[in-house]
Every structure is written in C-alpha cells, then in structure tokens.
Amino acid sequence: MSFMQSLQQAWTRNNSLVCVGLDPEPSKFPAHLRDKPDAVFEFCRAIVDATADLVCAFKPQIAHFAALRAEDALERLIAHIHEKHPGVPVILDAKRGDIGSTAQHYVSEAFDRYGADAVTLNPYLGRDSVQPFLDRADKGVILLCHTSNAGAADLQELFVSDESGGGKPLYQHVAQIVAREWNTHGNCALVTGATWPEQLAEVRALVGDVPLLVPGVGAQGGDVEAVVRNGRTIDGSGLMISSSRAILYAGSGEDFAQAARTATQTLRDTINRYRHG
Numbered sequence: 155m156s157f158m159q160s161l162q163q164a165w166t167r168n169n170s171l172v173c174v175g176l177d178p179e180p181s182k183f184p185a186h187l188r189d190k191p192d193a194v195f196e197f198c199r200a201i202v203d204a205t206a207d208l209v210c211a212f213k214p215q216i217a218h219f220a221a222l223r224a225e226d227a228l229e230r231l232i233a234h235i236h237e238k239h240p241g242v243p244v245i246l247d248a249k250r251g252d253i254g255s256t257a258q259h260y261v262s263e264a265f266d267r268y269g270a271d272a273v274t275l276n277p278y279l280g281r282d283s284v285q286p287f288l289d290r291a292d293k294g295v296i297l298l299c300h301t302s303n304a305g306a307a308d309l310q311e312l313f314v315s316d317e318s319g320g321g322k323p324l325y326q327h328v329a330q331i332v333a334r335e336w337n338t339h340g341n342c343a344l345v346t347g348a349t350w351p352e353q354l355a356e357v358r359a360l361v362g363d364v365p366l367l368v369p370g371v372g373a374q375g376g377d378v379e380a381v382v383r384n385g386r387t388i389d390g391s392g393l394m395i396s397s398s399r400a401i402l403y404a405g406s407g408e409d410f411a412q413a414a415r416t417a418t419q420t421l422r423d424t425i426n427r428y429r430h431g
C-alpha cells in the first residue's frame with residue numbers, strides 16, 4: 155500500500171490527525187530505563203505500542219538517533235512499527251536535499267535501509283534534487299514549505315518575482331510549484347509549522363487537498379484550534395499534526411508510556427473538536 159493510502163486509512167481508522175514524533179533524549183528517559191544498553195529502542199518501542207491506535211503516523215527524527223550512534227535502534231524501531239502496527243505510516247524526518255547522484259543514496263537510506271514510508275526533504279536545491287524521491291510513487295515526499303521556527307521568516311518569506319511581473323513570498327512559490335508541477339504521482343506533502351497559522355491558511359488555499367505535516371504544537375506552543383481551522387481540508391482531514399516532546403516526556407516515571415498515551419488522546423480529542431465545526 156502506498157504512503158498516501160496508508161495515511162488516508164489511518165486518518166479514518168484511528169479517527170486521528172495526530173503524528174507522534176519520536177525524538178529520543180536519554181537524559182529525559184525515566185530512571186529505570188536510562189542506563190539500559192538498548193534504552194533508545196526500548197523507550198521508543200514503549201511509546202509506539204502505547205499510542206499506535208491513536209495516531210495517523212509516526213515521525214522519527216533521524217538526528218536524534220544518529221547523534222547517539224543509535225541508527226541500528228532506528229532501523230529496528232521502524233521494522234517493529236511495520237510488524238506490530240501495520241498500516242501506520244512512518245515518516246523519516248531527515249530534511250535531505252542534494253544533487254541527483256547523492257540524492258539517490260538518500261533515497262536508498264530512507265526507503266531501503268530504514269524502510270520509511272515517507273521522508274522530509276529540503277526543496278532548496280530544486281526539482282532535480284527531489285526527482286529521485288518523486289519517482290518512488292508509493293513513497294511520501296514531504297517538502298519544507300514554511301517551517302515552525304522563528305527564523306523561518308528570514309528566507310521563506312522573502313518576496314520572489316515571477317515571469318508575469320507579479321510576485322509572492324518564497325514559501326507560497328514552493329507550495330504552488332510542489333502542488334502544480336512536482337506532484338505528478340500524487341505523493342507530495344508539505345511541512346507548514348503550527349506556529350505560523352496565517353501562513354498555514356495561505357498554503358492550504360494554494361494546494362487543495364495536498365496533505366500538510368504540521369510540527370509546532372505542544373512544546374513549541376502552536377495553537378491547535380488555529381491549526382485545524384486553517385489547515386483542514388473540506389472533509390476535515392488533510393493534516394498530520396506532529397508533537398514530540400509534549401507526548402514523549404509527558405511522564406517521567408515507570409508509567410511514562412501510559413502518560414504518553416493520555417497526552418496523545420488529549421491532543422487527538424482537542425483536534426477532533428475543530429475538524430468539522
């Protein structure tokens with residue numbers, strides 16, 4: 155099944171637009187796990203198993219594993235999700251982007267080595283850098299459009315002129331070019347941060363039903379109601395609203411996975427309040 159099919163089925167089956175981000179930070183693990191040799195895998199697996207029926211996707215952030223020399227734990231974690239929770243897509247948050255010959259290796263890394271269903275990419279090197287990913291029609295290609303950090307405005311909101319003499323902010327150009335030209339296989343999505351709700355509305359208006367990955371609720375303080383109202387599609391879906399720290403570290407004791415479940419359930423219910431009204 156393709157990434158887009160899995161995502162749509164997970165939205166419906168779990169009645170959820172929540173994406174749980176998997177950003178392991180051992181210093182925040184509960185004491186009983188912290189010094190275990192396979193702590194990163196055990197922590198993330200417990201979170202996954204406690205929340206899989208409440209989410210539309212999982213999003214491991216690759217730097218959180220690589221910095222700990224825990225790439226092996228990431229491989230096993232994604233394999234575990236596919237085996238125990240089939241139908242829940244995995245987005246590898248890697249923000250890759252390079253010339254074509256190197257991009258091919260990033261394709262293999264994300265999809266063949268790690269077995270991810272989708273990957274985040276930086277579109278800044280242009281179409282040829284993204285093409286090897288676009289060609290994997292069954293996989294999701296999620297391009298940075300307007301990120302959640304304060305510095306997003308430094309470049310992404312710069313005004314760019316077009317051939318007709320008009321112009322628009324760069325992030326709107328990215329949204330349009332992805333939706334109109336790069337999405338030939340229907341496998342593209344865009345990253346638009348929850349902390350910029352007006353820009354989120356602009357992007358939704360430009361891209362029709364293209365799914366939006368929205369980090370920035372929870373620890374970064376994005377307003378869930380504004381995200382849902384500004385980003386939803388006509389049928390009340392179209393969003394993967396991602397939260398990492400606020401879910402992973404909701405509890406710090408032996409019941410951390412149950413605390414993560416409760417936090418995920420609360421976020422899902424809050425989102426659902428605004429999907430159709």
Ligand SMILES: O=c1ccn([C@@H]2O[C@H](COP(=O)(O)O)[C@@H](O)[C@H]2O)c(=O)[nH]1
Pocket residue numbers: 175177215247300301302303345346347369370371372373374396397398399400
């Ligand atoms: O614009 C972006 C793109 C990616 N991220 C990533 O999402 C999570 C956010 O973590 P929280 O703990 O929920 O704040 C993290 O992995 C970022 O690298 C983003 O925040 N903003």
